[in-house]
Amino acid sequence: MRLFLRIITLPITIWFIALPILLWCLDRYVMKGRLWAVAYNVSREVFRMRGLMIFMIFLTLLYTVCFAIWVHNGTGEGDEKVQTYLSYSLSFAVTILSFFAIFISILTISREIKEKDIFMVTTKPIRRGEIFVGKLFGLFILNFIFVVNIGFIIYVVTNIMAAYSVVNENQRERLQDKVLVARKFVKPESLMIDEEVQRRVDEKSAEIIEEQFMEDPEVIEKMRKRLYKEYKAIVTVEKTSVEPSKQISFHFKDIAPIDAEHGYVYICYNQQAALTPESEKVIGEWTYSNSDLSHEVFSPIHTTYDLLRKPHEFKIDKTKLAKNGELFVEYRNSVLNYPASVIFPVQTGIEVRYVAGSFQENYLRCLLLIYFRLILISILGLSVGAFLSFPVATLILIVTFVLGLASNFILDAISWEADSVIHEKLIRYVMFFVPNYISYDPVPDIEKGRQVIGLSQIWFDINTFMADWKKPMPIKWNDLIGVLILKDLFVTTVVSIFGYLSFRFRELARVIV
């Protein structure tokens, strides 16, 4: 299934990379320079807004150079300063560029309609579709120029900071191992939670059906859903918690560091506890092995005394990994913690991190993702601006953008009672049209030295997709296609088609307020 998704998403990615090149060829040989004329005009329009340009230069200096000086003069370790700078400057850049993309994409079309400049253009031998695509082409170029420039400045300043802020060997090592690096994060293999939940649901539902003489499939389905929800919570706690003097083991696969001979892999964990001790700390004993722990345990016992609900890590020599990239890690809850049971939450509980690529490569991926996001925003902006006035279109896009930034929270809140008819029939579909910028935000990844998701995974977070859609019911093809298409790309395509059609058929001489 994953392979299938990768195969499907790869051409989409390539399509977006190749789109500007394709447009150029189309313009050169088919449209005889008309697209380029419109695109070039869009660029000139933006670059000649002197006030806007001065403001953008001021902001760029503020969040690149000035912010670097401020962080450099602050407190903290050298590697942390670089990490802080990288995270904040990129986040700020993404936010500013997103607003900029919203502004220029709407302005470039709505201003022309409002000021009636469009009268002069549409009465020339150019199709409205060509004007629309030409403007899109111009926005691609503009976004590219801005991302490349700002990306370059931040990269240079980051390297300067790394040279001047890091003062000792420890900081340098951490910088190289955790910040200026691309690390993959491997989650443990499934704890078989879903399978266990499914088994219990089947058992319990069969029991209830027999007792209650249930026949209506809808009622049965509803009952199974309810049971699933309840058992999921119970089983998750059972599978991820360790009572005092008991142990839990985690199996990691496919750990493939770029240099297997040197350096370390990191075991990162974040513990929680039922019946938290007064000190809010727990003692744990760790062992690890390159094969099943029942056969051979070669690691010394690693004892930790850690604060709860905080991320911690320890490193393992890479040479201790199995050739096939397997690693078994076992945690024993010390009897001294009694009566506290230690819990490793499913998503954030434990993972293995290892160096999988260079920072430069990772940084380029990050910029590419930012560029794609700006393209999506630009397409939306142009489409909305084609049929709405500037203030209305801007408001709609800003609201959508903010919703996209908060969509995880909003989706969670709305889908909490997902059984309702309104949710099933309406909200579920409406929420598909809200972009999810949080899931595809590359900045936190680059800050933690995490490898920014691969190009083939830009549009869809495969893991999230699998987790979200692997419900008690088997995945249906129409659901799969729905998820595959009903994401940002689908939303963008629908809105852009709607925008194009409204621009194509609208009466340009009629003013819509």
Place this chain on the structure above:
Amino acid sequence: MVESNCVIETMGLTKKFRDFWGHTRVIAVDQLDLRIYEGEVFGLLGPNGSGKSTTIKMLLGLLNPSRGLSKVLGQPPGDVKMNKRIGYLPEESYLYPYLNARETLDFYGRIFGLSRAERKSRIDSLIEMVGLTGNTRRPVAEFSKGMMRRIGLAQSLINDPDLLILDEPTSGLDPLGTRQIKELIVELGQRGKTILLCSHLLADVEDVCSRVGIMYGGKLHKLGTLDELLSKSESTQIETKHLSPEAIEKIKEIIQDDQIEIQVPKEKLEDYFLRIVEQAQSEKVATSGALIGGQVSDFLGSAENKPTDMISDLVKGKELSETTAQSDQATTTPITPTKTVDKNLLSSLTKDDKAANQTVPVTSEDIPQEPDKPQVSVDHNLIDQLTDQPDKPAEDSQDDDAEKDR
């Protein structure tokens, strides 16, 4: 069915503007049937809101008709191939403010798919033609309205169009520019271009158009050549240079022999236009456009001299001007109680030799006095000093009156 030489054709073209709920608020164009032929310079006239610009916008695909059909150069409106042969100058020059004159023309040249060399040569010649040679590098936003108009005209000609649609081409232009554009239209017409000209400036239309249509309330009220529309068939006028009585006697004989070219006198287009509009108003033809002759608001100064019917005043321009002249005379009468009429001036107006070198005394009793106006006593010596012509006060005054009459 489009005739072979018919460049623009509309059949029952109607445009209704509806509100948000779909209710018809305005019928801007109503059942318009119009044909404009190849090589014609056609003038579309009408007061504000009569539907001229709406018609043009429908012809260009900027508005969709509510009903009816239209074809431009044999194609439906908005057709890309058709647009290649059209030059359009809207009622205002909607230009990109951030581009300069050269860039503006270059942009449109690119859209027409002109080669770099062709663009350059055409831009150079057009900029020179519209008289903006010294302003090619200034952003269009800094241009005056007239300069924008000129660059707008230049862009409409960059593709060497077969059909030129000009909406108020002379608005905002100085007299020289107006003259230039009129000459250009005539020249283009002579070169076989079809021109649809939409203008309020009736004199412009009269000077350049071969055929005109007058719209009011979205309907075409009159259509025809200027000769057809403006000829006064009930009378004959012979216009010639000064003739002696003997010559006049001869003419009488020639007319009897029917050997002279006699033209039917023409009415001024302005008078004709106003008459049509007044007639439409009197018939209570519905219009969403501007009405003529509203009263001046009371808050604007004194409401003592309220205008009554401006349209009839305009039509009866002669009487009005005479009255005004008399009124002016009345005002100046106390300064020169006795006047003598300059017979040279009169003869130049009337071509009456006998009247030359004669003076007819005009007394203040001949001129109506304003009853309520208080008489003002004027220091004549002071006036003489100011005018520096103490010997000819009456003649000067009479010259002014003649000028007003003109």
